[in-house]
Amino acid sequence: xxxxxxxxxxxxxxxxxxxxxxxxxxxxxxxxxxxxxxxxxxxxxxxxxxxxxxxxxxxxxxxxxxxxxxxxxxxxxxxxxxxxxxxxxxxxxxxxxxxxxxxxxxxxxxxxxxxxxxxxxxxxxxxxxxxxxxxxxxxxxxxxxxxxxxxxxxxxxxxxxxxxxxxxxxxxxxxxxxxxxxxxxxxxxxxxxxxxxxxxxxxxxxxxxxxxxxxxxxxxxxxxxxxxxxxxxxxxxxxxxxxxxxxxxxxxxxxxxxxxxxxxxxxxxxxxxxxxxxxxxxxxxxxxxxxxxxxxxxxxxxxxxxxxxxxxxxxxxxxxxxxxxxxxxxxxxxxxxxxxxxxxxxxxxxxxxxxxxxxxxxxxxxxxxxxxxxxxxxxxxxxxxxxxxxxxxxxxxxxxxxxxxxxxxxxxxxxxxxxxxxxxxxxxxxxxxxxxxxxxxxxxxxxxxxxxxxxxxxxxxxxxxxxxxxxxxxxxxxxxxxxxxxxxxxxxxxxxxxxxxxxxxxxxxxxxxxxxxxxxxxxxxxxxxxxxxxxxxxxxxxxxxxxxxxxxxxxxxxxxxxxxxxxxxxxxxxxxxxxxxxxxxxxxxxxxxxxxxxxxxxxxxxxxxxxxxxxxxxxxxxxxxxxxxxxxxxxxxxxxxxxxxxxxxxxxxxxxxxxxxxxxxxxxxxxxxxxxxxxxxxxxxxxxxxxxxxxxxxxxxxxxxx
Amino acid sequence: xxxxxxxxxxxxxxxxxxxxxxxxxxxxxxxxxxxxxxxxxxxxxxxxxxxxxxxxxxxxxxxxxxxxxxxxxxxxxxxxxxxxxxxxxxxxxxxxxxxxxxxxxxxxxxxxxxxxxxxxxxxxxxxxxxxxxxxxxxxxxxxxxxxxxxxxxxxxxxxxxxxxxxxxxxxxxxxxxxxxxxxxxxxxxxxxxxxxxxxxxxxxxxxxxxxxxxxxxxxxxxxxxxxxxxxxxxxxxxxxxxxxxxxxxxxxxxxxxxxxxxxx
Numbered sequence: 001x002x003x004x005x006x007x008x009x010x011x012x013x014x015x016x017x018x019x020x021x022x023x024x025x026x027x028x029x030x031x032x033x034x035x036x037x038x039x040x041x042x043x044x045x046x047x048x049x050x051x052x053x054x055x056x057x058x059x060x061x062x063x064x065x066x067x068x069x070x071x072x073x074x075x076x077x078x079x080x081x082x083x084x085x086x087x088x089x090x091x092x093x094x095x096x097x098x099x100x101x102x103x104x105x106x107x108x109x110x111x112x113x114x115x116x117x118x119x120x121x122x123x124x125x126x127x128x129x130x131x132x133x134x135x136x137x138x139x140x141x142x143x144x145x146x147x148x149x150x151x152x153x154x155x156x157x158x159x160x161x162x163x164x165x166x167x168x169x170x171x172x173x174x175x176x177x178x179x180x181x182x183x184x185x186x187x188x189x190x191x192x193x194x195x196x197x198x199x200x201x202x203x204x205x206x207x208x209x210x211x212x213x214x215x216x217x218x219x220x221x222x223x224x225x226x227x228x229x230x231x232x233x234x235x236x237x238x239x240x241x242x243x244x245x246x247x248x249x250x251x252x253x254x255x256x257x258x259x260x261x262x263x264x265x266x267x268x269x270x271x272x273x274x275x276x277x278x279x280x281x282x283x284x285x286x287x288x289x290x291x292x293x294x295x296x297x298x299x300x301x302x303x304x305x306x307x308x309x310x311x312x313x314x315x316x317x318x319x320x321x322x323x324x325x326x327x328x329x330x331x332x333x334x335x336x337x338x339x340x341x342x343x344x345x346x347x348x349x350x351x352x353x354x355x356x357x358x359x360x361x362x363x364x365x366x367x368x369x370x371x372x373x374x375x376x377x378x379x380x381x382x383x384x385x386x387x388x389x390x391x392x393x394x395x396x397x398x399x400x401x402x403x404x405x406x407x408x409x410x411x412x413x414x415x416x417x418x419x420x421x422x423x424x425x426x427x428x429x430x431x432x433x434x435x436x437x438x439x440x441x442x443x444x445x446x447x448x449x450x451x452x453x454x455x456x457x458x459x460x461x462x463x464x465x466x467x468x469x470x471x472x473x474x475x476x477x478x479x480x481x482x483x484x485x486x487x488x489x490x491x492x493x494x495x496x497x498x499x500x501x502x503x504x505x506x507x508x509x510x511x512x513x514x515x516x517x518x519x520x521x522x523x524x525x526x527x528x529x530x531x532x533x534x535x536x537x538x539x540x541x542x543x544x545x546x547x548x549x550x551x552x553x554x555x556x557x558x559x560x561x562x563x564x565x566x567x568x569x570x571x572x573x574x575x576x577x578x579x580x581x582x583x584x585x586x587x588x589x590x591x592x593x594x595x596x597x598x599x600x601x602x603x604x605x606x607x608x609x610x611x612x613x614x615x616x617x618x619x620x621x622x623x624x625x626x627x628x629x630x631x632x633x634x635x636x637x638x639x640x641x642x643x644x645x646x647x648x649x650x651x652x653x654x655x656x657x658x659x660x661x662x663x664x665x666x667x668x669x670x671x672x673x674x675x676x677x678x679x680x681x682x683x684x685x686x687x688x689x690x691x692x693x694x695x696x697x698x699x700x701x702x703x704x705x706x
Numbered sequence: 707x708x709x710x711x712x713x714x715x716x717x718x719x720x721x722x723x724x725x726x727x728x729x730x731x732x733x734x735x736x737x738x739x740x741x742x743x744x745x746x747x748x749x750x751x752x753x754x755x756x757x758x759x760x761x762x763x764x765x766x767x768x769x770x771x772x773x774x775x776x777x778x779x780x781x782x783x784x785x786x787x788x789x790x791x792x793x794x795x796x797x798x799x800x801x802x803x804x805x806x807x808x809x810x811x812x813x814x815x816x817x818x819x820x821x822x823x824x825x826x827x828x829x830x831x832x833x834x835x836x837x838x839x840x841x842x843x844x845x846x847x848x849x850x851x852x853x854x855x856x857x858x859x860x861x862x863x864x865x866x867x868x869x870x871x872x873x874x875x876x877x878x879x880x881x882x883x884x885x886x887x888x889x890x891x892x893x894x895x896x897x898x899x900x901x902x903x904x905x906x907x908x909x910x911x912x913x914x915x916x917x918x919x920x921x922x923x924x925x926x927x928x929x930x931x932x933x934x935x936x937x938x939x940x941x942x943x944x945x946x947x948x949x950x951x952x953x954x955x956x957x958x959x960x961x962x963x964x965x966x967x968x969x970x
Contacts (some may be wrong), residue, residue, distance in 0.1 A: 011957070011958050013874050013875060013877065014874070014877065016882070017873075017874040017879075018874070019882075020879055020882030020885050021857075021866070021870040021873050021874055021879075021885060021889060022817070022857065022858065022860075022861060022866075022870065023815075023816070023817020023818070023856065023857035023858050023886045024817070024858075025882055026816070027819070027883060029810075029816070029820070030810075030816035032814055032816070063781050064781075108780065108800055108803075108811075109807055109811065110800045110802040110803055110807075111781075111800075114802075176935055177881070177883070177935055178819070178821045178827065178829055178881065178883040178884045178933065178934065178935045178936075179819070179821070179881065179883040180820070180821070180822075225881070225882060226881060227819070227881045227882070227883030228880075228881040228883060228935050228936055230935070257820065259823060260821070260822035260823060260824060260826075260827070261824075399960065459880075459881060460879070460880030460881030460882065460936045461880065462880070587961070600958060601877050601957060601958065602877060602880075604877075604958065605877045605880055605936075605938060605941060606880065608937055608938070608940055608941070609880060609936045609937035609938065610937070611937065612936075612937025612939060613937060636822070636824060636826055637822055637824075637826035637827055637933065638826055642933060642935060643937065643939070644930040644931075644933060644939075645925075645926040645927075645929040645930045645932070645934075645939045645942065645943065646923070646926040646927050646930045647930075648926070648937070648939040648940065650940065650961045651940050652960045652961055653960075654960065
């Protein structure tokens with residue numbers, strides 16, 4: 001039996017797999033709630049100004065309509081979040097195109113949707129900031145971002161023999177989880193239940209409680225399965241507030257889902273970035289100066305700055321560097337966290353510029369990176385808790401067949417295709433956030449079952465499964481004896497599935513709870529053991545059939561002494577059709593050093609997912625805002641192309657075995673974010689190697705290559 | 707068969723909890739079929755998670771959805787009689803109601819998902835009279851006398867379809883939201899391949915062929931109507947390939963390196 005419980009790290013199929021392949025897993029809109037009414041949101045058609053009149057008479061008479069809610073009659077709620085909470089119908093001000101202006105509630109979805117069309121809104125336009133080119137001329141340093149300076153960048157750059165000075169652009173991108181944001185709101189007196197998928201159970205609970213002036217425990221969030229988030233389900237956006245408001249107004253449960261078209265202006269986005277890179281190196285290939293200046297936008301109500309330059313501060317051994325930011329306020333839905341926030345877009349610029357520098361020096365880009373490997377984190381002078389960049393580069397080069405790469409472009413061909421190889425390295429910080437776990441043990445004879453309860457979330461990362469693995473191995477029980485209860489705000493508070501903190505925060509807390517239970521049980525008896533006792537023996541010795549314990553776990557105190565990151569290297573082999581300009585990622589290799597891997601199967605999948613995201617970022621994804629009106633002219637999956645099955649070739653994933661004793665007790669670094677970091681740069685560098693064209697403006701569409 | 711390589715040994719009867727046993731007894735799953743059912747789950751057992759969800763479902767579910775459901779007075783009502791997962795259904799509903807909304811909001815079959823409501827994502831894919839169809843682009847009124855199979859009807863009782871077991875084994879999903887549509891699409895695809903039906907990649911569409919052995923690129927092309935934002939595509943292809951060929955493959959395998967000779 002013992003071998004059955006050595007499960008941490010094994011390639012075990014998801015314990016929620018059966019539910020997901022049979023349609024039994026309930027996402028936000030799937031709960032069978034009786035007597036629901038259906039809500040539909042009406043959006044503004046101007047980017048800035050005020051509502052002067054809103055005519056709801058026809059909508060109110062429309063068949064089936066129960067309520068029409070506008071700023072004139074909306075329930076008073078408190079401003080709860082300057083990023084996610086704009087458009088909760090509290091006044092007549094419009095801050096962006098597509099802001100909520102009304103909510104229809106009707107007996108059926110069809111009736112609500114039909115009535116929404118009859119609402120007539122009159123506006124007073126104000127000057128709007130919707131043209132990125134004009135706005136960035138007035139960009140200033142965000143209050144929360146200081147320049148990161150090391151040495152004397154200007155002097156070193158000016159004096160250098162070899163330089164790259166280039167600007168890289170990334171467009172607005174949208175998260176588009178397959179499950180649109182939604183909520184079913186059910187009030188019972190002053191208590192609110194929200195069936196709503198979220199990455200951060202406690203965050204949505206706090207946001208909604210603040211908005212409605214409730215205690216957090218009066219708001220119950222139920223979210224066992226989350227249909228993707230990628231940063232967009234990090235808190236309560238307005239759709240959740242409006243669902244709760246509508247349910248209050250009509251005094252019955254209300255279902256409200258954001259339509260796919262409205263996913264463009266309801267739940268955040270990744271803002272456009274313009275990154276100016278200046279790289280200098282000696283003829284021997286040592287970096288001497290690195291400048292990374294990012295210009296981006298934020299919304300008029302909230303300062304959000306994606307940290308594009310963060311990798312430039314710590315990836316390379318470069319004595320002189322300066323990293324800065326500028327941002328401009330625009331009338332647009334708020335930018336928010338999106339997979340690899342900062343690192344993914346920043347690595348496109350940095351790792352492209354490093355590739356350009358290596359090419360200028362006639363050096364192999366893998367060797368160039370290895371040659372500039374830093375011995376410690378130069379941004380804070382802390383030692384690395386562990387860093388596998390060099391191993392990742394070497395292993396990846398082997399896996400992709402780097403030796404087939406020709407240093408000069410256009411030397412590798414297959415039929416009509418130019419074949420190219422590219423590389424990029426990347427990183428994302430590793431952190432453990434406070435997470436509590438309640439562990440319940442039940443015994444019948446020798447048979448012990450465990451229930452592990454915490455308000456964690458599983459957004460497809462495999463949290464259910466790795467939590468079960470952790471508990472099973474720590475308690476010495478088979479997986480099937482472990483119940484995992486997550487995704488419910490009534491459970492002990494946990495970190496969110498954000499910023500790659502999930503695995504480290506959940507699993508360390510669960511392991512602590514299991515170890516604590518064993519210690520406490522041992523303390524209840526004088527019994528001595530020849531070999532380590534089972535939990536069943538411990539409970540038997542203590543004459544207990546039930547036992548429960550709770551821990552409030554946090555990061556180890558010493559963790560802050562180290563710089564802890566996951567590191568990776570991406571290698572891409574692209575085929576560029578010379579006749580059509582179409583780029584296909586024929587084969588992609590991602591090698592990651594991310595400390596302890598909790599489940600080889602789900603971890604591999606998550607990294608594959610990061611690569612697919614990177615393919616979309618590199619080749620197809622771009623949200624286009626009309627600079628005159630501030631509306632998105634890309635407003636469906638036909639205009640905003642996320643990778644489809646045929647867009648993705650072979651993806652190979654490997655992990656560098658890494659035992660990190662410092663990052664946290666279990667040595668977990670997290671993989672969700674780092675998976676996308678460097679992917680787009682590896683593809684862009686491969687496109688250069690294939691074609692000789694350096695595309696510095698994502699996405700790399702055929703028109704940029706022909 | 708599919709899970710031989712799994713490191714977690716399956717010993718169904720020993721690993722079952724009392725609750726699991728009670729549930730399986732209640733579902734009438736005994737002996738060999740119990741072993742087979744658990745085998746399909748990849749060695750992790752029925753799992754307390756599944757139990758918990760089934761219990762919650764039971765607490766909330768309508769006893770017999772379409773009769774317990776009180777339909778609001780609808781405009782321009784139409785009556786549609788059709789078969790869903792083998793059961794005859796007759797619904798009076800709003801003529802604008804899509805099949806997707808009828809399944810989800812009237813019949814309580816929420817496995818089919820609304821990812822875009824515009825026929826662009828494939829999350830609502832169901833099978834109508836053997837062919838895969840987007841339920842969001844199908845009015846229920848079009849379904850008179852037709853036979854609809856949803857994700858809830860893909861398994862035969864507790865006997866999972868080969869595509870379902872392959873999806874679990876190859877981790878062909880992460881968040882799982884697109885999965886019902888992917889699976890319905892893949893199940894219908896298997897039949898299309900048997901029928902020798904052409905795709906965009908077919909070299910000569912006029913040439914009649916027998917049953918097709920699909921290449922990976924054929925699977926990719928024919929599954930490109932089902933978007934997966936988590937990016938499980940390589941695993942989806944591996945799962946469908948395994949079910950299509952009947953040849954078990956290692957879900958953790960790294961591909962053989964191809965070398966492209968320079969010809970310039």
